[in-house]
Amino acid sequence: MSDGLGAGVWGLVALAAIAIAGALVLMARRGRGADGGDLLARIYVMVERESAARLAEGEAQRGRLDQLRAETADRLGTMAQSLTRDLAEARLMQGAALREIAEASARQIEAVRATVDERLHEAVERQMQTSFQRVLEQFTAMQKAMGEVSAMTAQIGDLKRLFSNVKxxxxxxxxxxxxxxxxxxxxxxxxxxxxxxxxxxxxxxxxxxxxxxxxxxxxxxxxxxxxxxxxxxxxxxxxxxxxxxxxxxxxxxxxxxxxxxxxxxxxxxxxxxxxxxxxxxxxxxxxxxxxxxxxxxxxxxxxxxxxxxxxxxLLPAMLRTIHLGYVTLALEERTDGIARLLGATRQEMLRMDGVLERLARNASAMSSSIDEARRRTRVVAKQLRGLDGIDPDGVPPVGEDVAGPGETEFNGA
Structure with a gap:
């Protein structure tokens, strides 16, 4: 950075010297006399002063640049030390975290292994028990089948002995x-x-x-x-x-x-x-x-x-036909019984008709007697109503005609 600034200062000085040299050349062309030497001397002095000022300023800038470089180096060293310290602390923290994660993972893996071992052990025991039970069941079934085969063999022998005897x-x-x-x-x-x-x-x-x-x-x-x-x-x-x-x-x-x-x-x-x-x-x-x-x-x-x-x-089919004949015969017998029952019922209905006819005649006579009794009851009721508001001496004797027009006489009969 300081090398760049120094190059810039020296560049400015060179440009100024070139400018002054150009000015001197021009002035020398325009006037060549006594005044011209004084002017050149003054210009030379000005250039020297300007150069000295430029050099002093360059030295001052170089000093400031050196100081800035030193300060920057110090800051960079401080930052490097801080960064190194932070990195070391972060590395320590990361190592501790990784150790904790590894320990936790180890504990979880151990727990999972224990659980898997336990469940695998239970599954293996259960499978072994199931397989053993199945083997026992199959063995029992095989023994039963062998017993059935033995029994079937004995039955076949019995059948052979049975069929070998004609009786x-x-x-x-x-x-x-x-x-x-x-x-x-x-x-x-x-x-x-x-x-x-x-x-x-x-x-x-x-x-x-x-x-x-x-x-x-x-x-x-x-x-x-x-x-x-x-x-x-x-x-x-x-x-x-x-x-x-x-x-x-x-x-x-x-x-x-x-x-x-x-x-x-x-x-x-x-x-x-x-x-x-x-x-x-x-x-x-x-x-x-x-x-x-x-x-x-x-x-x-x-x-x-x-x-x-x-x-x-084939024999059951023929026997079912015979059974159907029994059913038909039973139906015919029931049909005859029903016909006899209907004939007896017809005779009873005719007798019932005569009874109902006599009952109707008796009911007609009874109805006439009831109508006659009702008419006489109305006559008596009218005579009893006539007693209200009549002097007892003026009451006609029982049996007189007190019936109104169109009513039947009541004579106590």
Whole structure:
């Protein structure tokens, strides 16, 4: 900064010297005489003085600039020391704040870690308990399923033993047929183990009473058959994909069903005790389906033996038809009863009409008597009103004519 001021002062001095030199040159050109030397001397003196003044002023300015430089340096040193001190204090405060923040963060992180560890521990324990409980439940269910499988295996063995015995197999079919009859027909609509011929020991398993108007309604014989041997051979051949064995098993099943149908026709179709046909019941739908698949078998049995072959899916439909016949018969009986009731009601209405007619005549006579009594009551009331304001000696004796025009005479009758 001082170097710049010094350069400016020296520049001004140079400009002044140049100006004075120019002036001297001009004056030397205009006048060259004695006065000219004095003038030059004076000018030189003025220039010297001016230069000295300029130099003194430059020195003074240089001194002031040096003083200003020293003061500026002192102020800058003071400011640097203050700034350094402030920066050190700020650094200390910042370090303390950072330590506090770090400590607080460490405490929060520790708290979060403890909370996370606790919750994670609880979650793990809960998950382990749930998983263990699920494993126990699955193990219990597996044990139960194994027990059910064992029980099912025992039941299958029982069923095999049941179906291997002809007597027990027939009893099972009879029980199933009884359940269907009980479920569809009304109470008392069938008989079990009914003898159809006099002096015969043959009894049909079930005899259904037909819903007809008769003193002794005819019966429908239903007998259950379960030819499991031929049926099992057929299933085994189908499973082994043995076409020849399958055809032989079907022929055996066809022969067995025909034989059983002929037995039912000869034993249990006894008109007029029974209807003109009977029913051969097969206890399983699978067996019925295999019999129905044999071409022409059911038509031939129905035509030659008058026997209907039915399974668990078809027999209830026929029994519901019979039940509907019972409902129709009951409605007809109720209709006859209602007709008789209406006839009796008509007779009673005619008698009631006569009674009402006599009652009307009596009511008419009673009405005339009531009107006559009312007229006589009015006459008596008028005579009693005439007593007000009349001398007792002037009262006419009872029985005289005191009636006014148009009124009936009161004679005490």
């Amino acid at each position: 027990t197999r027939g009893g099972w079919g009879e029980a199933q047929l009884r359940a269907i009859l009980d479920d569809v027909l009304p109470a008392g609509a069938y008989e079990a183990n009914r003898r159809l011929r006099e002096g015969s020991s043959e009894v049909v398993e079930f005899a259904v009473r037909m819903p007809v108007k008769a003193a002794v309604p005819p019966l429908l014989a239903i007998d259950s058959k379960f030819p499991t041997e031929a049926y099992e051979r057929l299933l085994d051949a189908v499973e082994r994909v043995d076409a020849e064995a399958e055809r032989a098993a079907r022929r055996a099943l066809e022969t067995t069903v025909k034989i059983e149908a002929r037995k039912i026709a000869s034993k249990y179709i006894v008109p007029p005790v029974t209807v003109e046909f009977a029913v051969l019941y097969l206890p399983t739908d699978g067996l019925y389906a295999e019999v129905a698949r044999i071409a022409g078998l059911m038509d031939e049995i129905g035509r030659t033996c008058r026997v209907l072959v039915m399974g668990p899916g």
